[in-house]
Amino acid sequence: MSRINRRSILFRALALGAVSTLPACDYEDPNHPDLADKFLHAMSAWNDRVQQALFDPNTLAPTFRPDQITNPPRFNAFYDISEAPVVDPASYQLALGGQIQDKTPWSLAAINALPQTSQITRLICVEGWRVIGQWGGVPLGDFLRRVGADLTCKYVSFQCADGYYSSIDMPSALHPQTILATSFLGAPLTPPFGAPIRLRIPTKLGFKNPKSVTQIAVTNIYPGGYWEDQGYNWFSGS
Amino acid sequence: MQRPPAKRRAIHPWPLRLTHWLNALAIVMMIGSGWQIYDASPLFGFTFPPLFTIGGWLGAAIAWHLAFMWLLVVNGILYFGWAGASGHFKKFFPLTPRAVLRDLRAAFSFNLRHQAGVYNAVQKLLYLGVLLAGVVIVISGLAIWKPVQLWFFADLLGGYVTARYVHFFAMAAIAGFLIIHIALVILVPKSLPPMITGGRLEP
Numbered sequence: 439m440s441r442i443n444r445r446s447i448l449f450r451a452l453a454l455g456a457v458s459t460l461p462a463c464d465y466e467d468p469n470h471p472d473l474a475d476k477f478l479h480a481m482s483a484w485n486d487r488v489q490q491a492l493f494d495p496n497t498l499a500p501t502f503r504p505d506q507i508t509n510p511p512r513f514n515a516f517y518d519i520s521e522a523p524v525v526d527p528a529s530y531q532l533a534l535g536g537q538i539q540d541k542t543p544w545s546l547a548a549i550n551a552l553p554q555t556s557q558i559t560r561l562i563c564v565e566g567w568r569v570i571g572q573w574g575g576v577p578l579g580d581f582l583r584r585v586g587a588d589l590t591c592k593y594v595s596f597q598c599a600d601g602y603y604s605s606i607d608m609p610s611a612l613h614p615q616t617i618l619a620t621s622f623l624g625a626p627l628t629p630p631f632g633a634p635i636r637l638r639i640p641t642k643l644g645f646k647n648p649k650s651v652t653q654i655a656v657t658n659i660y661p662g663g664y665w666e667d668q669g670y671n672w673f674s675g676s
Numbered sequence: 677m678q679r680p681p682a683k684r685r686a687i688h689p690w691p692l693r694l695t696h697w698l699n700a701l702a703i704v705m706m707i708g709s710g711w712q713i714y715d716a717s718p719l720f721g722f723t724f725p726p727l728f729t730i731g732g733w734l735g736a737a738i739a740w741h742l743a744f745m746w747l748l749v750v751n752g753i754l755y756f757g758w759a760g761a762s763g764h765f766k767k768f769f770p771l772t773p774r775a776v777l778r779d780l781r782a783a784f785s786f787n788l789r790h791q792a793g794v795y796n797a798v799q800k801l802l803y804l805g806v807l808l809a810g811v812v813i814v815i816s817g818l819a820i821w822k823p824v825q826l827w828f829f830a831d832l833l834g835g836y837v838t839a840r841y842v843h844f845f846a847m848a849a850i851a852g853f854l855i856i857h858i859a860l861v862i863l864v865p866k867s868l869p870p871m872i873t874g875g876r877l878e879p
Contacts, residue, residue, distance in 0.1 A: 477743070478740065478743060481739070481743035481746070482742070485742050485743075492825045492826075493825060494825060497825055498824075499824045500823075500824070560836070564716075566713065566716060566717035567717045641824050641825075668735055670738065671739070675825065676823055676825070
């Protein structure tokens with residue numbers, strides 16, 4: 439779609455009955471925002487602030503019975519299931535960065551030796567559908583405290599083996615249901631579902647649950663995300 | 677209406693006109709972007725053609741939807757506040773099924789006279805219905821947007837999945853209202869200018 443088509447789309451939006459011309463606005467070029475993009479970015483930033491105010495660290499996401507688990511599980515990513523990254527669990531290292539005191543990388547065995555938790559929760563995709571699954575692993579808050587992360591920082595960012603990246607706010611990172619998941623449906627994670635370690639955060643939408651995490655960093659510099667940088671709302675809380 | 681007004685009153689007072697047109701903008705944007713969002717994960721065996729959707733892709737559609745929801749809600753609060761304080765809601769009552777049937781029959785035989793400033797029984801029913809749909813669509817929308825933090829809205833509607841269906845049917849009700857509403861304006865064109873200028877009631 440040409441830039442000229444996208445220009446002044448907001449004014450066309452204001453013209454009632456111009457619905458059929460509106461598909462031209464597509465938020466497609468983050469580096470060259472037009473008026474509509476700037477408006478949408480401003481509203482999205484406002485919605486981030488509203489969601490931060492609405493977030494209650496004591497409100498838990500609903501949990502479900504084992505018989506409510508979605509079976510078979512649903513794969514979803516920005517690539518085909520055959521392209522899911524395969525990480526060797528024996529040589530896997532979780533790197534740490536940013537405002538963390540002890541940045542020694544973690545092996546999968548060392549993470550598995552930490553106190554574990556398990557949850558049957560609902561994953562809601564930004565598209566609207568939802569699945570229920572069981573995830574087990576280490577509470578992210580416990581892990582961040584253990585490695586001496588600066589909990590006053592604003593963001594926790596994640597880099598993944600498949601090139602995906604995302605970031606969450608610190609209060610959500612410290613929520614008791616936010617975990618570094620190593621198991622899914624009672625067995626170790628498999629590559630399509632984020633082996634060997636993924637973030638599981640039932641207080642946010644599915645795309646805020648990065649898979650095959652290879653690095654965690656704590657920072658005050660906004661890290662963005664794969665989908666967030668294309669226009670999806672950053673906070674995307676549930 | 678008991679006291680004779682000092683001057684001729686507007687058919688539609690300015691707060692009504694303002695909130696009406698702001699609402700029209702909000703509804704067009706919300707339905708257009710909502711249809712694009714629906715298409716990402718359809719509830720039924722159909723999708724909305726791209727020609728009638730707003731955003732072009734899911735990310736932009738959500739951005740439009742969550743931007744204009746503020747206009748819909750803030751404008752809705754202003755309307756309900758004004759309507760409650762000014763006694764506007766009195767125009768919707770009394771409303772009896774008998775009167776609705778009578779006016780419906782008259783309407784279909786083209787014998788229902790348009791009386792400026794007075795709602796007939798069918799209008800009363802349709803306006804009350806679309807206001808109810810407006811409340812339901814906001815509550816179900818909040819249940820879908822925040823099923824964890826605003827869990828009480830999701831619970832009220834029977835959960836997240838049901839809330840999506842409720843949201844869809846509330847949209848369908850509003851879209852159905854719009855078809856009738858616009859068709860009636862086309863049939864009775866003199867009803868349109870007062871919604872822009874306010875018009876004047878004969879004393």
